[in-house]
Amino acid sequence: MTQALLSVRDLVVEFPKRKTRLTALDKVSFDIHPGEILGMVGESGAGKSLTGAAIIGLLEPPGHIASGEIWLKDQRIDQLPYDQMRRLRGKRIAMIFQDPLTSLNPILTIANQLIETIQTHLPLNDKEARARAIQLLDEVGIPAASKRIDDYPHQFSGGMRQRVVIALALAGEPELIIADEPTTALDVSVQAQIIDVLKRMCHVHKTAVMLVTHDMGVIAEACDRVAVMYAGRIAEIGEVRQIVKQPQHPYTQGLMGSIPSITERVERLTQIPGSMPRLDAIPTGCAFNPRCTQKIDRCTEDRPDLIATDQGQVSCWLYEGDKP
Amino acid sequence: MTQQVLLEVNELSCHFDVSKPWLNRMIEREPQRFLTAVDQVSFSVNRGETFALVGESGSGKSTIAKLIVDLIHPSSGDIRFDGQSLPNTRGEAFKTLRRRIQMIFQDPFASLNPRWRVGDIIAEPIHAFGLAKSQVEVTRTVEELLDKVGLAGRDRHKYPHEFSGGQRQRIAIARALSAQPDFLVCDEPTSALDVSVQAQILNLMRDLQDEFGLTYLFISHDLSVVKHMADRIGVLYLGSMVENSPSDQLFKQPAHPYTRMLLDAIPDHEMSGRRRKQVTGEIPSPIDPPSGCTFHPRCEFANAKCKQQRPAVHETQGSLVSCWASEEGRIATITG
Numbered sequence A: 001m002t003q004a005l006l007s008v009r010d011l012v013v014e015f016p017k018r019k020t021r022l023t024a025l026d027k028v029s030f031d032i033h034p035g036e037i038l039g040m041v042g043e044s045g046a047g048k049s050l051t052g053a054a055i056i057g058l059l060e061p062p063g064h065i066a067s068g069e070i071w072l073k074d075q076r077i078d079q080l081p082y083d084q085m086r087r088l089r090g091k092r093i094a095m096i097f098q099d100p101l102t103s104l105n106p107i108l109t110i111a112n113q114l115i116e117t118i119q120t121h122l123p124l125n126d127k128e129a130r131a132r133a134i135q136l137l138d139e140v141g142i143p144a145a146s147k148r149i150d151d152y153p154h155q156f157s158g159g160m161r162q163r164v165v166i167a168l169a170l171a172g173e174p175e176l177i178i179a180d181e182p183t184t185a186l187d188v189s190v191q192a193q194i195i196d197v198l199k200r201m202c203h204v205h206k207t208a209v210m211l212v213t214h215d216m217g218v219i220a221e222a223c224d225r226v227a228v229m230y231a232g233r234i235a236e237i238g239e240v241r242q243i244v245k246q247p248q249h250p251y252t253q254g255l256m257g258s259i260p261s262i263t264e265r266v267e268r269l270t271q272i273p274g275s276m277p278r279l280d281a282i283p284t285g286c287a288f289n290p291r292c293t294q295k296i297d298r299c300t301e302d303r304p305d306l307i308a309t310d311q312g313q314v315s316c317w318l319y320e321g322d323k324p
Numbered sequence B: 001m002t003q004q005v006l007l008e009v010n011e012l013s014c015h016f017d018v019s020k021p022w023l024n025r026m027i028e029r030e031p032q033r034f035l036t037a038v039d040q041v042s043f044s045v046n047r048g049e050t051f052a053l054v055g056e057s058g059s060g061k062s063t064i065a066k067l068i069v070d071l072i073h074p075s076s077g078d079i080r081f082d083g084q085s086l087p088n089t090r091g092e093a094f095k096t097l098r099r100r101i102q103m104i105f106q107d108p109f110a111s112l113n114p115r116w117r118v119g120d121i122i123a124e125p126i127h128a129f130g131l132a133k134s135q136v137e138v139t140r141t142v143e144e145l146l147d148k149v150g151l152a153g154r155d156r157h158k159y160p161h162e163f164s165g166g167q168r169q170r171i172a173i174a175r176a177l178s179a180q181p182d183f184l185v186c187d188e189p190t191s192a193l194d195v196s197v198q199a200q201i202l203n204l205m206r207d208l209q210d211e212f213g214l215t216y217l218f219i220s221h222d223l224s225v226v227k228h229m230a231d232r233i234g235v236l237y238l239g240s241m242v243e244n245s246p247s248d249q250l251f252k253q254p255a256h257p258y259t260r261m262l263l264d265a266i267p268d269h270e271m272s273g274r275r276r277k278q279v280t281g282e283i284p285s286p287i288d289p290p291s292g293c294t295f296h297p298r299c300e301f302a303n304a305k306c307k308q309q310r311p312a313v314h315e316t317q318g319s320l321v322s323c324w325a326s327e328e329g330r331i332a333t334i335t336g
């Protein structure tokens, strides 16, 4: 097996509060390989965005990494000084956010923004950088790129803007792209196009992608493997087909059943009772135990770590002793 | 016997004035400009059923919702509720009609007054429409409603910010029900919620529909949600209803090329192996829509006639379709 491009090990992120501290990410571990798209799913507040922010060193203080390690190939990056981290961002790791407008400067043309980003990362003169910019726009599917490059962001539709953001992310030829809900603000029809671009880029450039989304459709379509997050922990990781067709963790099972089907109509959707706990009220033992219909005695006392099964990894006591 | 049709929308249109201010227009010699958000839309909703509106962003879904609950006035056309014309009824009669139609919005954060206690929010329609004789009765009704939507009676003392998104949507539903409506207009009621919370709310809405015999106009851009909820579905494109079909029919045999395009674009989250097709082009500007059939620039079946003449509605196998190719039998029906 090839070396992982990104390795996250037992990552803990905390927010100190006046009297206590909130543990927002609790021993999160996963790998992403070159050319692989790893999906991160979970309901809002599960910790998906924080995981991305921790990796690129953009946690909002007082939030900080309390323990654990993050490796980009052979380099440990969770303790890098600010300057080195800044150079890494955009160059080796790029970010794509939900709202394309937050990543684009409204008063600069697309050309200005792309050329500047390209020249920050690559030693190209203006003419070369412009040619590269047009090539990038072309790659992400902007028709008549050489004509449209001098337009301003507001002259583009939402879907086109998100393509430009992807082009910007690709400008430094990064090894890892963290895409946080990149299609959530777009119509399904446009969503399909953007996912296609991401997949193609990942395939062509062997970029590793961490795709954060709460949309299972996007996951099923784009990802190779998926990590399911619940209350700041990883509930389950596995091949996307396994997770969709045969989820192992009781939470994932509930989550899959709650999605309305397009092929058959059921009277009632599966419903997980209750709601995800707030950070200041995470139960002891398995964080899912108050909502779990399969819980056993030790679930309320001991916290399950990720257990390897023949289908992936799952943090649930039901699978203990199942090791292949 | 009561009439089967509860809501009937006839040739409804809504134009927005999107001109620059008068002075700029004079200086720049620009004409007044109008945006057609809803263009001669007709459909009817049977009592106890769920009619869904689908379409891409900007297709006019929310505008139709606002027209029905009288938040905006139609430019032309009529809306008849239980046989009475909404735009032409005034006074007490209108107040009664208006009570019977309530609305639930997408954003459960914005639709509840943050400074009011939940009990007061839910009680407001009860007071406004004089539906209780005493304060004791108001309180009892509020507690019953909270219980019906899966919250606790004592939650009436709390403020909206103390609740999660899903719980706030439950409060919004309780508030809508407190007016004792028979018709609920639901504009993307679960779009802001996570799928697991969405499942809870959709189940609740189904239960309430059965219990109170409610009729729903259900708006969503998520076709799998619509399939789960709707009896009939209207597909909107640039303000026009291009297809109006029974739900099963629409998914089995979509008649309009745009409906097919929407269905093909649904992500295959069940990994059934269905191939998702690329969508070509984007929705054009509603200020300057294409001639003839407004879908023609994106349609693989478009011909010269499509570019010139707006297609009329025709009926095929229970579907109402506006498309020349469908009417002329130029589209092979897909069976699936």
Ligand SMILES: Nc1ncnc2c1ncn2[C@@H]1O[C@H](COP(=O)(O)OP(=O)(O)OP(=O)(O)O)[C@@H](O)[C@H]1O
Pocket (backbone or CB within 6 Å): B016, B017, B018, B035, B036, B037, B055, B056, B057, B058, B059, B060, B061, B062, B063, B064, B221, B286
């Ligand atoms: N007050 C207004 N003034 C001018 N144009 C408007 C106004 N309200 C809506 N529109 C326009 O009317 C069209 C239909 O808008 P509407 O909000 O009904 O779309 P929608 O189908 O609900 O979209 P979405 O899925 O994004 O909610 C859009 O082009 C919109 O920009």
Ligand SMILES: Nc1ncnc2c1ncn2[C@@H]1O[C@H](COP(=O)(O)OP(=O)(O)O)[C@@H](O)[C@H]1O
Pocket (backbone or CB within 6 Å): A015, A024, A042, A043, A044, A045, A046, A047, A048, A049, A050, A051, A060, A063, A279
């Ligand atoms: N600046 C912050 N201060 C305190 N808590 C935070 C902060 N940012 C995020 N959190 C909390 O961390 C948890 C995970 O957040 P996030 O990663 O944004 O979730 P997701 O992206 O999965 O929706 C949530 O409970 C959130 O409220």
Ligand code: SF4
Pocket (backbone or CB within 6 Å): A249, A250, A251, A286, A287, A288, A289, A290, A292, A293, A294, A295, A296, A299, A304, A315, A316, A317, A318
């Ligand atoms: S560890 Fe126990 S409570 Fe947690 S998911 Fe597994 S069975 Fe349920």
Ligand code: SF4
Pocket (backbone or CB within 6 Å): B256, B257, B258, B293, B294, B295, B296, B297, B299, B300, B301, B302, B303, B306, B311, B322, B323, B324, B325, B326
């Ligand atoms: S009328 Fe013509 S352009 Fe319009 S949808 Fe039908 S075939 Fe396509």
Ligand SMILES: [Mg+2]
Pocket (backbone or CB within 6 Å): A048, A049, A050
């Ligand atoms: Mg997030």
Ligand SMILES: [Mg+2]
Pocket (backbone or CB within 6 Å): B061, B062, B063
């Ligand atoms: Mg809307």
